[in-house]
Amino acid sequence: MNRQTDPHSMIQAPSGAGITAGYMPGFGNDFETEALPGALPEGMNSPQKCNYGLYGEQLSGTAFTHERPERTWCYRIRPSVKHSGRYARIDLPHWVSAPHVIEDVTSLGQYRWDPVPHSDADLTWLTGMRTMTTAGDVNTQVGMASHIYLVTASMKDAYFYSADSELLVVPQEGRLRFCTELGIIDVAPQEIAILPRGLVYRVEVLEGPCRGFVCENYGQKFELPGRGPIGANCMANPRDFKAPVAAFEDREAPSTLTIKWCGQFHETQIGHSPLDVVGWHGNYAPLKYDLKTYCPVGAILFDHPDPSIFTVLTAPSGQPGTANIDFVLFRERWMVAEDTFRPPWYHKNIMSELMGNIYGQYDAKPKGFVPGGMSLHNMMLPHGPDKTAFERASNAKLEAEKLDNTMSFMFETRFPQHLTRFAADDAPLQDDYIDCWSDIEKKFDGTPGRK
Numbered sequence: 310m311n312r313q314t315d316p317h318s319m320i321q322a323p324s325g326a327g328i329t330a331g332y333m334p335g336f337g338n339d340f341e342t343e344a345l346p347g348a349l350p351e352g353m354n355s356p357q358k359c360n361y362g363l364y365g366e367q368l369s370g371t372a373f374t375h376e377r378p379e380r381t382w383c384y385r386i387r388p389s390v391k392h393s394g395r396y397a398r399i400d401l402p403h404w405v406s407a408p409h410v411i412e413d414v415t416s417l418g419q420y421r422w423d424p425v426p427h428s429d430a431d432l433t434w435l436t437g438m439r440t441m442t443t444a445g446d447v448n449t450q451v452g453m454a455s456h457i458y459l460v461t462a463s464m465k466d467a468y469f470y471s472a473d474s475e476l477l478v479v480p481q482e483g484r485l486r487f488c489t490e491l492g493i494i495d496v497a498p499q500e501i502a503i504l505p506r507g508l509v510y511r512v513e514v515l516e517g518p519c520r521g522f523v524c525e526n527y528g529q530k531f532e533l534p535g536r537g538p539i540g541a542n543c544m545a546n547p548r549d550f551k552a553p554v555a556a557f558e559d560r561e562a563p564s565t566l567t568i569k570w571c572g573q574f575h576e577t578q579i580g581h582s583p584l585d586v587v588g589w590h591g592n593y594a595p596l597k598y599d600l601k602t603y604c605p606v607g608a609i610l611f612d613h614p615d616p617s618i619f620t621v622l623t624a625p626s627g628q629p630g631t632a633n634i635d636f637v638l639f640r641e642r643w644m645v646a647e648d649t650f651r652p653p654w655y656h657k658n659i660m661s662e663l664m665g666n667i668y669g670q671y672d673a674k675p676k677g678f679v680p681g682g683m684s685l686h687n688m689m690l691p692h693g694p695d696k697t698a699f700e701r702a703s704n705a706k707l708e709a710e711k712l713d714n715t716m717s718f719m720f721e722t723r724f725p726q727h728l729t730r731f732a733a734d735d736a737p738l739q740d741d742y743i744d745c746w747s748d749i750e751k752k753f754d755g756t757p758g759r760k
């Protein structure tokens with residue numbers, strides 16, 4: 310075991326070979342991992358004294374009485390209560406929580422934004438978060454918020470956790486490192502990270518500038534969708550999700566811990582790094598997932614299935630089949646359906662659809678929906694292919710065609726999404742978006758026959 314001498318570095322298990330992220334496969338597994346041999350007690354959770362003088366501490370992500378509890382036992386250098394214990398309210402005006410309905414902002418509409426540009430400012434994970442929409446209510450743990458992050462600076466002696474939410478991070482540009490209590494997760498575009506509620510972490514820039522999307526889930530955790538008749542394979546496979554191996558910092562340094570709690574931000578001071586968990590076991594852990602391992606299943610003869618066929622993760626709302634949030638991925642795939650209008654159909658949906666483009670071109674919108682850009686088709690508002698996509702798809706010679714150079718996603722929630730002031734006024738809203746449908750022509754002339 311190598312002990313790093315750089316006070317900012319982490320001791321890494323099991324190789325000690327420096328700062329690299331190591332992972333264990335599986336979604337919802339009961340993991341166990343230790344950065345020093347014997348850090349985990351054998352066969353029990355609360356020995357009278359722990360090895361190495363560690364403190365045992367449980368992080369509960371579900372009620373104690375939940376029928377399938379999600380919790381992790383941490384063995385750490387100091388218990389988490391060892392901070393100043395005084396919380397001072399701070400302002401992060403761009404990170405907004407539901408309910409947040411602004412009187413003079415109209416959320417009813419079809420909206421699309423160009424990528425939010427970077428600025429010259431040094432922005433961290435906390436100061437670079439820009440809320441676009443909110444839905445539901447953070448206080449009752451229902452709904453979500455969508456954010457864009459613009460991050461150019463690492464957090465230094467600064468840590469964060471959200472008591473309000475689980476964060477689903479979808480990078481579009483740059484590479485980020487999440488140094489968490491339970492280990493290190495690195496993410497790049499075409500990967501995602503899931504950071505559970507209550508987990509403390511610091512975010513570092515590995516390669517900047519970084520831009521991406523965040524779905525802040527106020528409700529029940531994301532889980533893998535039941536695959537029903539599809540069976541046990543394809544879509545997202547559990548083994549492709551990776552939890553980090555234990556890694557810890559033994560570092561004395563005056564530090565700040567920021568907590569998001571009921572939509573407000575509070576700071577407290579701490580004299581050491583809180584990333585001091587030497588070993589842990591349990592099933593409540595951060596994860597990463599490579600979106601390129603998502604195996605899409607689709608129509609192999611005719612017609613266009615509902616986009617739920619592309620669900621990567623779903624966060625239940627308590628009403629079966631009606632998610633608080635579905636995370637849906639539109640990636641490269643073959644289009645083979647015969648005598649079929651292949652792009653998404655025109656539709657209205659009770660769910661609210663917020664989309665982001667990770668790279669390439671989306672089939673329903675060949676122009677205008679660009680990488681880093683977002684769109685919102687809110688509850689029960691009609692949308693569908695633009696004029697160009699419609700004409701092309703209804704006249705194309707239907708051969709097997711590979712949809713290449715495409716990766717977009719959707720955060721789809723059962724709740725209407727409300728625009729923030731930033732989304733309405735500051736972000737690059739495309740005022741002419743709805744014109745993409747304006748010259749769709751009337752083809753009906755009363756005579757039968759396909760036109």
Ligand SMILES: O=C(O)Cc1cc(O)ccc1O
Nearest residue numbers: 615616652653654662673692
């Ligand atoms: O609106 C969208 O582009 C997303 C979407 C895609 C699709 O294939 C079917 C329905 C749907 O809402």
Ligand SMILES: [Fe+2]
Nearest residue numbers: 658662686692
């Ligand atoms: Fe849609």
